[in-house]
Amino acid sequence: MSFPKGFLWGGATAANQYEGGYLEGGRGLAISDMITAGAHQVPRKIYYEYEDGKEGVTTIGGSVPKGAHGIVKEGIYYPSHVATDFYHHYKEDIALMAEMGFKCYRFSVSWTRIYPNGDDEMPNEEGLKFYDMVIDECLKHNIEPLITILHFDMPQHLADAYGGWSNRALIPLFVKYATTLLTRWKDKVKYWVNINEVNVLGGYWTLGLSSDNEQTKKSNAVMEASIADAGLKYQAIHHLLVASAHVNKVAHEINSDNMMGCMLALSGIYPATCHPDDVFGAYDFRRHALIFSDVYMRGYYPGYAQGIFDEYNFTLKMEEGDEEILRAHPSDFMAFSYYRTTTFDRNSEKITTTGGQQGSSNPYLKETPWGWPVDPVGLRYVLNELYDRYQKPLFIVENGMGNIDVLEADGSVHDDYRIDYFRDHVKEMKKAIEIDGVNLLGYTPWGWIDVVSAGTGEMKKRYGFVYVDTDDQGNGSLKRYKKDSFYWYKKVCESNGEEL
Numbered sequence: 469m470s471f472p473k474g475f476l477w478g479g480a481t482a483a484n485q486y487e488g489g490y491l492e493g494g495r496g497l498a499i500s501d502m503i504t505a506g507a508h509q510v511p512r513k514i515y516y517e518y519e520d521g522k523e524g525v526t527t528i529g530g531s532v533p534k535g536a537h538g539i540v541k542e543g544i545y546y547p548s549h550v551a552t553d554f555y556h557h558y559k560e561d562i563a564l565m566a567e568m569g570f571k572c573y574r575f576s577v578s579w580t581r582i583y584p585n586g587d588d589e590m591p592n593e594e595g596l597k598f599y600d601m602v603i604d605e606c607l608k609h610n611i612e613p614l615i616t617i618l619h620f621d622m623p624q625h626l627a628d629a630y631g632g633w634s635n636r637a638l639i640p641l642f643v644k645y646a647t648t649l650l651t652r653w654k655d656k657v658k659y660w661v662n663i664n665e666v667n668v669l670g671g672y673w674t675l676g677l678s679s680d681n682e683q684t685k686k687s688n689a690v691m692e693a694s695i696a697d698a699g700l701k702y703q704a705i706h707h708l709l710v711a712s713a714h715v716n717k718v719a720h721e722i723n724s725d726n727m728m729g730c731m732l733a734l735s736g737i738y739p740a741t742c743h744p745d746d747v748f749g750a751y752d753f754r755r756h757a758l759i760f761s762d763v764y765m766r767g768y769y770p771g772y773a774q775g776i777f778d779e780y781n782f783t784l785k786m787e788e789g790d791e792e793i794l795r796a797h798p799s800d801f802m803a804f805s806y807y808r809t810t811t812f813d814r815n816s817e818k819i820t821t822t823g824g825q826q827g828s829s830n831p832y833l834k835e836t837p838w839g840w841p842v843d844p845v846g847l848r849y850v851l852n853e854l855y856d857r858y859q860k861p862l863f864i865v866e867n868g869m870g871n872i873d874v875l876e877a878d879g880s881v882h883d884d885y886r887i888d889y890f891r892d893h894v895k896e897m898k899k900a901i902e903i904d905g906v907n908l909l910g911y912t913p914w915g916w917i918d919v920v921s922a923g924t925g926e927m928k929k930r931y932g933f934v935y936v937d938t939d940d941q942g943n944g945s946l947k948r949y950k951k952d953s954f955y956w957y958k959k960v961c962e963s964n965g966e967e968l
């Protein structure tokens with residue numbers, strides 16, 4: 469069997485990196501609005517302020533000190549405020565998706581467009597209407613919407629007034645927000661992803677955490693900051709997992725056809741050598757990510773969880789009912805992002821605890837200009853790893869290469885490197901389906917149109933099949949241009965993956 473009939477070819481984006489319109493339509497302030505642009509190996513920053521007006525700064529991954537709150541600072545450029553302006557270009561952009569033959573579009577809803585403070589009594593009708601229009605426009609073109617309920621985003625108010633996800637009070641607030649969406653679009657949207665890349669969340673930027681941990685305050689490195697607050701992070705993510713199980717329950721009550729997915733960053737991990745400490749180290753390192761999908765997919769914390777918590781002297785606080793809800797409402801499918809592989813080297817200190825964004829380099833692989841190893845076979849490896857482990861449908865909801873593109877005078881962009889990257893990855897997907905028998909629902913490459921980079925806040929790190937005229941300072945017409953990869957991917961979608 470080749471790609472099955474109805475395979476969902478498409479593309480993915482997230483509100484905080486694509487939408488813009490940050491204070492329009494009654495939208496409230498989100499933490500993602502406060503993250504500055506960085507650069508390759510220069511972390512993005514979040515400025516914060518204490519009650520008395522004293523200011524400080526942390527990086528994404530770090531927490532703000534207790535008693536301080538994030539601010540949008542005058543004179544600083546914040547790339548998400550306009551981003552690539554889907555808010556004002558949605559019709560044109562969905563027409564481009566349709567032209568490519570998309571069967572599916574994965575996008576996220578901005579929580580503060582729906583509940584501007586996160587704990588408002590009533591939803592913001594104008595925000596809901598915006599997504600009504602987006603969904604209807606997709607359906608008009610026979611594009612199946614796949615909604616991410618939370619993608620690197622949260623209302624600032626929930627961080628500052630509640631301490632973010634460290635507070636269980638966010639569970640019912642999130643369930644209320646998700647229920648609003650599930651009810652509104654119950655006959656229009658079937659595929660949902662609860663939380664984007666739950667295994668890489670941390671600190672203030674995605675969990676709204678504040679902390680007086682000395683290491684966090686001093687640290688300027690994402691890695692050290694996230695390790696310093698690991699205990700806090702695991703507790704906060706537990707609340708997200710419990711909230712997701714409640715959402716799955718509600719979703720199936722609203723419409724039993726709803727397909728609820730969890731989502732993790734699962735770029736693969738290899739041992740650097742066959743030294744047993746590298747082999748077991750790589751296996752063990754992978755568990756720092758799989759711990760979350762084990763809960764989502766199996767409904768309970770795995771035996772090795774305590775070992776991970778012990779590394780941080782952390783004791784998980786469960787409340788009555790948590791275990792039951794997790795067991796009763798696992799995910800229907802597993803979504804994941806795949807960009808690269810990482811090599812685990814027992815002697816390297818560069819590895820992070822979250823999902824493996826750093827490690828020793830792999831001499832067998834070429835790297836992108838941002839140093840991400842390109843590894844199509846790794847995708848087949850991960851597809852097999854996950855299908856063997858969970859035996860439930862998989863969905864690749866992000867894949868792609870960030871690169872520097874050149875817009876030619878005639879409006880063309882010659883991005884052969886991107887075509888090569890995708891062709892090689894799609895071939896491996898095909899083998900995973902045909903030879904290995906993996907059940908794969910669909911494929912939505914990341915940033916099908918250029919969006920702001922999550923990691924660096926750059927515009928020049930482009931992923932799209934469509935080029936958007938804007939730069940790292942936000943200069944440009946925002947005009948859309950089709951890259952060579954646009955025409956290539958159109959053939960792939962239209963031939964159901966036969967013409968590569």
Ligand code: BGP
Pocket residue numbers: 482485620664665733805866870914920921922923924929
């Ligand atoms: C994933 C995120 C996306 C996206 C992608 C590419 O981690 O879910 O939001 O941005 O990575 O990463 P980057 O933008 O840092 O190149």
